Amino acid sequence: MSGCRTTIEAGPGTPAERAPATLIIDLGGLRDNYRKLATLCDGREVAAVVKADGYGLGAAPVATALAEAGARTFFVAQLDEALTVRAALDTHTPDCCIFVLNGLVIGAEDDYRAARLRPVLNSILEIEAWRDFNRRRDLALPAAVHVDTGMSRLGLPKDELDSLVVTPDLFDGWELSLVMSHLVCADEPDHPLNAAQLALFEEALARLPPAPASLANSSGIFLGSDYHFDQARPGVALYGVNPTPARSNPMSAVVQLRTKVLQVRQIDAPGSVGYGAAHRVEGPSRIATVGVGYADGYLRSLSGRATAWVEGSEVPIVGRISMDLTTIDVTSLPAGTVRPGTAVDLLDPRDGVDRLAAEAGTIGYEILTSLGHRYHRVYKSGNES
Ligand SMILES: *Cc1c(COP(=O)(O)O)cnc(C)c1O
Numbered sequence: 359m360s361g362c363r364t365t366i367e368a369g370p371g372t373p374a375e376r377a378p379a380t381l382i383i384d385l386g387g388l389r390d391n392y393r394k395l396a397t398l399c400d401g402r403e404v405a406a407v408v409k410a411d412g413y414g415l416g417a418a419p420v421a422t423a424l425a426e427a428g429a430r431t432f433f434v435a436q437l438d439e440a441l442t443v444r445a446a447l448d449t450h451t452p453d454c455c456i457f458v459l460n461g462l463v464i465g466a467e468d469d470y471r472a473a474r475l476r477p478v479l480n481s482i483l484e485i486e487a488w489r490d491f492n493r494r495r496d497l498a499l500p501a502a503v504h505v506d507t508g509m510s511r512l513g514l515p516k517d518e519l520d521s522l523v524v525t526p527d528l529f530d531g532w533e534l535s536l537v538m539s540h541l542v543c544a545d546e547p548d549h550p551l552n553a554a555q556l557a558l559f560e561e562a563l564a565r566l567p568p569a570p571a572s573l574a575n576s577s578g579i580f581l582g583s584d585y586h587f588d589q590a591r592p593g594v595a596l597y598g599v600n601p602t603p604a605r606s607n608p609m610s611a612v613v614q615l616r617t618k619v620l621q622v623r624q625i626d627a628p629g630s631v632g633y634g635a636a637h638r639v640e641g642p643s644r645i646a647t648v649g650v651g652y653a654d655g656y657l658r659s660l661s662g663r664a665t666a667w668v669e670g671s672e673v674p675i676v677g678r679i680s681m682d683l684t685t686i687d688v689t690s691l692p693a694g695t696v697r698p699g700t701a702v703d704l705l706d707p708r709d710g711v712d713r714l715a716a717e718a719g720t721i722g723y724e725i726l727t728s729l730g731h732r733y734h735r736v737y738k739s740g741n742e743s
Contacts, residue, residue: 377734378649378682379617379704383415386740387610389427391596394609396428398579402586405431405572407593408443409459414655414727415597415613418446419737424596431455433591437463437475444473457502457536461512467491471499476535478502480512482521485528492532500535503566507539507558508551523565534569536589537562544577544585545603552581576601599722600712607709613726615704615733617648622688622696631685632677637662643689646696650704651682654730663717667703668696 374380396404406429412420421432421443432447432454434440440456447454455476462470462477462484470477471491479485479501488501503522504513514522522528539559543549556573563571570588576595578585580602592601600607623645631637631645639645648666652658656679664675666686676687688696706713711722718725 374734374736377732379615379654379733380736381729381733382614382616382736382738383419384610384612384614384738384740385419385423386738387598387612388415388420388423388596389740390610391598391612392424392427392429395576395579395590395592395595399586399590400583403431403570403589405429405433405455405457405589405591406596407433407575407591409433409435409439409593410727411439413593413597413723414729416735416737417442421446422450425451425454429454431457431589433457433459433478433593435460437466437469440475441469441473444475455500455535459504459512461504462488462501471495471497476500476502478504478512478536478538480504481514482518482528485522489528489530489532493530498531498533500533502536502538503534503569505537505539505559505562505566507555507562508542509540511540513539519562519565526567529567534567536572537566537569538572538591541573541575541578541581541585544575544581545601547581547602547604552585556584594723594726597726598711599726600709603712607712611708611710613705613711613729614707615650615710615729617650617702617704619646619696619698619700619702620649620683621698622646630677633680634678637677637685643687644691644693644696645676646686646688646700646702648684648686648702648704649682650684650730651680653681654732655725655728656684656704656730657718657720657725657728659718659720660714664704664714665706667707668700 406424408417408421411417432443440458443456457476457478459478461480464487506513506515543551559573572589572591573587574585574590576592579590595601595609598609598612626642627640629639650656658679661678665672674687677685711725715722715725
């Protein structure tokens, strides 16, 4: 490998050396974010949402780090995700509660029981199935009930809530451990739906048997203590995405994406770069190619919009992003600075995920959950920085 300088990690043939890019996940930043939200919630419980593989960052390491920061309740979307989180947490924090947001997979009740999972019951049908399972087995296992206050997606709609409250038998033989709902517009503090959902949720709580209540996602926490109830359920803010889009980001960055140059070439007008000749150079230009593309979640819609950083200098992404490759115009940097192996950062050091999302015309959630599987992943414990 003579003449090839790598600034990522020494040692040819190591996973870091072979991988096109390294995704650095700062578990210290993640824990800081959890503690920050816990402070805002001032003594109320802060659960952690780790669905979709911990928002793309790895459910097991993420859940473990959050448990170290004090989280004792976790939410996932799917049954199999819950099993992964249970396995990750079982050695150190076996007492954790894990809720499955997408509900009860009817017929799989025993899988929930065996892994001590709590279904979020989203319909009368699911409530009946959970009650009947507990009766048959002479158990009294906990579960949550989700009340729909306006999302119109999951949870008991108004008519099902009405029939639930007049059928107390539905609560027999299992433990109602949480009543929850989900905010529609929490990232728009002035949206009238926030107050409307809050009122509907309080109304529902008054009609249901007493149980801990939960309403706020990440942005909901920032709507104030009226929205905190007994438990908040943040996801995206833990991972560094701005929960207050109208204001500067109060969270710490968690993700860093560092790639390296494969090749550099000099071209001149009327040359073009990449598929469709979408970028035409106007004069002598130096183009650096990195081995990251849309197959890695570096979305094609970032073509001609995003920027990269070489030793702190911002340089534009040019031409179409292809499956495995992206091209960068490094003409503004002194000749010789950019060579094969030169490190290139693909996320803004301050507002990386949010900025990339804006450039791609999407949201930070989608950037995170699209992060590819070809990256070499490094988990920083946080004591090292
Ligand atoms: C995803 C999800 C959350 C977390 O939302 P964020 O906006 O990521 O904080 C909370 N509650 C429910 C029901 C969810 O689906």
